[in-house]
Amino acid sequence: MTRPLVTILDDEPEIRTLLADALEEAGFDTLSFSRARAFEAALATHTPDVCLVDLSLPDSDGLTLVHRLALEQGAIVIIISGRAQVQDRVTGLELGADDYIIKPFDPAEVVARIRARLRSAKPTPQAGTVAAFSGWKAHFDRYALEDESGVETPFSHAEGEVLRLFLDAPKRLLSRAQMQSSLGGVASESFDRAMDVRISRLRTKLREDPKNPQLIKTIYGAGYIFLGDVTWS
Template sequence: MTDAPLIAILDDEPQIRRLLSHALEQAGFRTQSFARATEFEAALRRITPDACLIDLGLPDRDGLALVHRLASESGAVIIIVSGRAQVQDRVTGLELGADDYITKPFEPAEVVARIRARLRRPAQGAASRPRTLRFAGWSADFDRYLLTAPDGTETPLSHAEAEVLRLFTDNPRRLITRAQMLETLGGTAGDSFDRAMDVRISRLRTKLGEDPKNPRLIKTIYGAGYIFLAEIT
């Protein structure tokens, strides 16, 4: 199936790579595995993975720095798979642009389920939606994962940021609750999901030049959710 999503696996443990590759290929995905960050980064010049599974404990590169680069330059889903189980590691990974964080040891079925949730099929009618939208002088290109400011400055969007922005632009001037975010974006209810949403919205606000104390575009309704205030054109 050449059109099956491609999952890149970066982990220095051979048994982990084999375990993940087998589970994902059994689920219908294509995979490519790498033991070192240098091999992975070289491969990115010729492949475009739909999702990347990244271990943080790499022998030749800081895994968090690699996550940050991928989030800045790629539209791929980024899922950290790491033995680091501290809350601060999870928070840092999400803040640097990861879409999800799975701790070792893990169940392969859980990894497959989380990737499926992130790479879910577009909702009915999504193919007819405009791929470039304009609002308040800004332009968002969801094919190129690119945000363009009123002065023409271009800023890349991570996959996670683009998902949230698309949800907002699909529902302008309407309250978006955490429950709606969970249903639309996928994930597991709880503090980790809430923290991930907070991080993504904070990064979006920064890229949109928002004043965190008085945002003009993404308004927080405390205890309820968010409202995207711009008109979409």
């Protein structure tokens, strides 16, 4: 069985070594980088399953990099940062990160969170990787929405997690508590804000009328319902 590949981008050598040792002992392969430029160059030849990204990089804005990774790569993106302010966490999640871990951290917790994210991201054999609904196709193998004319719009891994929840349970009410449990998040204001942003972006990509969405309906005080008929292949 192929070992999942985790890339580590952090300018502190002690952090890189700590994470690499813990992950390799837990059964992961790792590649470590101290600069964003070297990390981005490596993406041309390597396809990571998970990207661990520090926000305070000497040669790049970490948040911009997170956003680009979320849109262009199929990898799970986890921020590891010394920035503990709620707004930093909210911004990171809004830009497409799947999780946010604050320094100092326990390496065992990082390993556990990575495993949880990989489990939630793994497609079930019954569901397949392509969902057709209301003139759209969602390609989870390449993170793209395809309209009836064949035009594709990319979505982030974080947006894909939410979309998959809806497509796996069409015409059923999903409460925020259910979504939080399925996505491995922690009930908090920042989680709720991140969910609102992801759903808003999905509606935009599905060309929904924000005042009267036809596919992803908000049931105020209860949760959300996806109203399309879904077939998987």
